[in-house]
Amino acid sequence: xxxxxxxxxxxxxxxxxxxxxxxxxxxxxxxxxxxxxxxxxxxxxxxxxxxxxxxxxxxxxxxxxxxxxxxxxxxxxxxxxxxxxxxxxxxxxxxxxxxxxxxxxxxxxxxxxxxxxxxxxxxxxxxxxxxxxxxxxxxxxxxxxxxxxxxxxxxxxxxxxxxxxxxxxxxxxxxxxxxxxxxxxxxxxxxxxxxxxxxxxxxxxxxxxxxxxxxxxxxxxxxxxxxxxxxxxxxxxxxxxxxxxxxxxxxxxxxxxxxxxxxxxxxxx
Numbered sequence: 677x678x679x680x681x682x683x684x685x686x687x688x689x690x691x692x693x694x695x696x697x698x699x700x701x702x703x704x705x706x707x708x709x710x711x712x713x714x715x716x717x718x719x720x721x722x723x724x725x726x727x728x729x730x731x732x733x734x735x736x737x738x739x740x741x742x743x744x745x746x747x748x749x750x751x752x753x754x755x756x757x758x759x760x761x762x763x764x765x766x767x768x769x770x771x772x773x774x775x776x777x778x779x780x781x782x783x784x785x786x787x788x789x790x791x792x793x794x795x796x797x798x799x800x801x802x803x804x805x806x807x808x809x810x811x812x813x814x815x816x817x818x819x820x821x822x823x824x825x826x827x828x829x830x831x832x833x834x835x836x837x838x839x840x841x842x843x844x845x846x847x848x849x850x851x852x853x854x855x856x857x858x859x860x861x862x863x864x865x866x867x868x869x870x871x872x873x874x875x876x877x878x879x880x881x882x883x884x885x886x887x888x889x890x891x892x893x894x895x896x897x898x899x900x901x902x903x904x905x906x907x908x909x910x911x912x913x914x915x916x917x918x919x920x921x922x923x924x925x926x927x928x929x930x931x932x933x934x935x936x937x938x939x940x941x942x943x944x945x
Contacts, residue, residue, distance in 0.1 A: 707791035725765035878909030
């Protein structure tokens with residue numbers, strides 16, 4: 677006659693305690709280094725307020741330039757209503773939107789929760805806290821604004837696409853006449869739009885908006901096709917998240933170094 681025996685699996689109780697044999701800390705460390713470097717550089721670049729344009733090239737950190745000193749500025753120079761004691765940069769007016777989209781992104785939330793907050797450091801690894809709050813209370817409940825940042829992010833893809841079109845115009849240094857062409861910078865900005873488009877159009881919130889409210893998409897061919905396209909990009913959401921993060925930073929570096937005269941922008945034709 678058998679007896680009922682109750683068993684339990686060992687649970688990691690202290691910070692970093694785990695039975696995993698692999699190097700689980702490599703991924704969160706890479707996230708800390710990658711996001712930490714990007715946040716540091718983008719903050720520095722935003723505060724500069726200069727060397728963000730070169731000819732018709734405009735850094736994505738400053739696009740759209742609502743107010744500024746370059747010819748890209750939509751509404752002219754620095755506005756008179758800007759408080760004199762505040763530091764000024766055209767990037768301050770727009771970077772909050774793409775920054776908010778990434779900060780509240782479902783993938784990035786999972787990444788930086790583990791890397792920066794150790795919540796948890798990795799699967800089956802002990803946390804430095806006993807309680808779990810989740811995202812149902814303040815302040816993490818504010819992460820739900822991601823769906824609204826998504827609308828702004830889609831609009832920014834349009835602005836950056838326009839910048840690529842403007843980047844095909846080159847002004848003759850002697851005559852001042854513009855002609856069409858493609859330079860290395862044109863390609864850099866175009867790749868930036870492609871990667872940001874892949875990241876934005878693969879957003880979980882967009883996928884839900886297109887097809888998540890319906891149980892059946894079989895009798896809605898247009899909506900089903902759109903949902904399949906978003907799903908295809910969503911499967912590579914992590915890849916697009918990191919590639920677009922790197923490339924948007926590199927795009928700013930490229931325009932900045934060309935503006936400073938350190939790099940030469942070669943015109944292909």
